[in-house]
Amino acid sequence: MNRPLSKIIPRCKQNIHPWQIRLSHWINLLAMICMIMSGWGIYNAYPLFPFTFPQSTTLGGWLGGNIAWHLATMWLMAVNALFYLLWGLFSGHFKRSFFPFSSKSVWRDTVRAFTFTLPHKLGEYNAVQRLMYVSVLLLGALLVLSGLSIWKPVQLSGLVWLLGGFGSARYVHFFAMSGVMLFVVIHVLMVLLVPKTFIAMITGGKKAHIQESTDE
Ligand code: HEM
Incomplete structure (x- = not known):
């Protein structure tokens, strides 16, 4: 059925990136920075290859500190990733956008x-x-x-x-x-x-x- 133009009006303004994606994306970035920097510190204690990462790019100061940072931010990353994955799956975001x-x-x-x-x-x-x-x-x-x-x-x-x-x-x-x-x-x-x-x-x-x- 044809409707008059006056009946077709902009009804809502939707976010391009819903808050769930933005929040988990930026928390993930923070967690990844901590995980990678502390991980490089752990690697330096027993390198797999003939190189180590500069001390200034590591997090935690010493091996115990590196491990503490790695395991602590692991939980932040895990909870955040779970939230993002569940939301992405159940909202249809992954299917629709990826x-x-x-x-x-x-x-x-x-x-x-x-x-x-x-x-x-x-x-x-x-x-x-x-x-x-x-x-x-x-x-x-x-x-x-x-x-x-x-x-x-x-x-x-x-x-x-x-x-x-x-x-x-x-x-x-x-x-x-x-x-x-x-x-x-x-x-x-x-x-x-x-x-x-x-x-x-x-x-x-x-x-x-x-x-x-x-x-x-
Ligand atoms: C400085 C670092 C980063 C910046 C500036 C950045 C920026 C962005 C931007 C602008 C988008 C949207 C792209 C678009 O609309 O076309 C995006 C999406 C995304 N980014 Fe990043 N990002 C960063 C780091 C990361 C990291 C560390 C990861 C994961 C390892 C990541 C994973 C993703 C994913 C998976 C998406 C798609 C999100 C979705 O729609 O579900 N990003 N990022």
Whole structure:
């Protein structure tokens, strides 16, 4: 049925990034900074590779302090991640915002990004972002599983076995951390290319919804 234009009015202004995403995103950043810096301190005590991280980039001062920071912020990160994952799953956010994507769309958007022709619509992730966000969630899961197996190797001996033993779990943990660091570098570069996304991730941004009036 055709309705007069006067009946079609902007009804609501919805956030591009709901508060649940913004809150958990920025808490996650804080927790990740603490986890990574304290983790580098722990690594320095018994390095896997012939290098250590500068003392100024570590958190906790000494090994005991590094471990205390790592385990304390682990809880902040875990509660926050659980909140984000449950909200993302049950609100339909993951399904709506992260999927679908294909190798073809990722390639197309990568080429567009490198030629600075990638259009950006606030609130809509391109295929490269979709792939990156799903990958970092999987990397995060690997980071948590390998971290748990190093923390409680006796209680979680099955998990240690799955990861190829205690020594190998340490490598998995290190490479998962490196993967997350690589994600952050590319992620921040992409944000710098489209700075308005940063403002929206803080304020929420507003998108107008044109919705048919039901007031008769
Ligand atoms: C200085 C550091 C960071 C900045 C400035 C930043 C900024 C942003 C911005 C602006 C967006 C929205 C992008 C858009 O609308 O197109 C976003 C989304 C996202 N960021 Fe970050 N970010 C940072 C660090 C991180 C870290 C450390 C992680 C995880 C390891 C992360 C994971 C994500 C994820 C998963 C999303 C998608 C959120 C969703 O819609 O569920 N970010 N970030």
